[in-house]
Amino acid sequence: MRPDSWVGGPAESTPWAPPEQRTARPQPESLRANLKPCPGTRIIARVGPTAVLESEVLGAVNELLEQHKDRIPADQLEAQRELLIQQRLKGIIEAKLIYEDARRIIPAEGWEKIHEQLLNAFEESQLPKMIENSGVADRHELDLKLRSLGTSLDQEKRAFCERTLAQQWIQQRIKTDEEITCDRIIGYYHSHVEEFTHPARAKWEELMVRFADFPGKAEAREALARMGNQVLAGAPLAEVAKRGSGGLTAAEGGGREWTVKGSLVSKELDQAIFTLPIGQISPIIEGPTGLHIIRVTAREPERVTPFRDAQVEIREKIVKEQREKQFAEYMAKLEAQTPVWTIFDKNDEQTIISGR
Structure with a gap:
């Protein structure tokens, strides 16, 4: 029996078929080009x-x-x-x-x-x-x-x-058994006094109109004056704010949470918040984007945490700094001993480098 008539497939699938009838076998290069990596194997x-x-x-x-x-x-x-x-x-x-x-x-x-x-x-x-x-x-x-x-x-x-x-x-x-002396704690306190300084802050309420909502400043001032007179007449500021104020918290009644001195864009508003007597309605204050009437509800002056109250926190900070320093030194040693490469390195992907 001729090889090209054997059972098992057409003649072109056998090495005995004439060259013109044979199907070319895929080469390794073409096979690799068509391969897709399994998810996660990169x-x-x-x-x-x-x-x-x-x-x-x-x-x-x-x-x-x-x-x-x-x-x-x-x-x-x-x-x-x-x-x-x-x-x-x-x-x-x-x-x-x-x-x-x-x-x-x-x-x-x-x-x-x-x-x-x-x-x-x-x-x-x-x-x-x-x-x-x-x-x-x-x-x-x-x-x-x-x-x-x-x-x-x-x-x-x-x-x-x-x-x-x-x-x-x-x-x-990483060992943190090094003794932390009282002198070291005191030194840390004096050299990091800003960490223990708490700036003045205040809570306040606001009625506000935006210049963009009115034809001119006179109309905006008139609208805000009407709201202010309602409060002076006994209306709750929160209710007046909900009805007509354009402030950021108007929908919630115009109340503002603790505001740190110097944090506002408007210097005039900031000054009023930290000088106006608590509970007193302010005159109309002009800001960059509108007019304001405010009432301060609470205020705390700038204060510094006393050393006696800061000692425990300082000790914890020093211990944390020691651990971070030792960890960084330990990791630097390991990175120097062991080459590390990632696909995110700027170097050539085939280059193995130390460090990251």
Whole structure:
């Protein structure tokens, strides 16, 4: 039997067909051109030899985008996704640097025990919370939901282990047992006095007319004077404001919450608020966009927190500064030891660089 008549397909599918009848086989280059990567498999960073896949951030990013989808124009969605990926990538890289540092130092037998404890912690505490917060019935439904967001239950488990170990390792590596002396606390207080200074502030009520709503200033003044006379005659300012005021809070009765001295655009209004006797109706005050009648309801003068009341806060600030300094030094050391690259680096994508 001739080879081209064998059962199993037309002659052109066999190597025995005449050259003119053969179908050309796709070349590797054309195959690669038609391949599409699976969602989440894009490498977005490398930490030493470890690749960071897009799926490690995509779940949280897509969930956030879903929550705010009504406020994001369709043509800006991908740009927002890339921006969020870049923002979240920094924390993931830090966690991986710390995780790898711990892995280098912890003995193998100890590492296995720690890893087992982390997996148990995920199953016992983290997983039930994830199921409840996602509104699903079990881990299978949770995995399906996570996959719809671009991640998976296994991916979230690995991320939990890395993140938790990194947090615990940082607590061991960063020590804040340095003595904080009274002299140091006093020195901080005097050199940061602006942090403990509270400017004068006041609460007030307002009747207002806008120049743009009237033919001229005379008509605007007449309209505001009528409202002011109603209040002087006994009408509640809040009711008058609701009926005719053009102020920002007119619909709520014209009341204004605590206003810090010097924060208003109108210097005339600011001066009146901080000089007018509490409870007294002001004369008409002209501002950049309109006319105002105000009544101050409460006022507090500028004050400085006494040292005795600031000591605890200062000590906490110093401890926080120490931790931040030690953490920055520790991370700088890790970054110097471990090459880090991300797709957001300005350098060539194929170049692995230290730092970020």
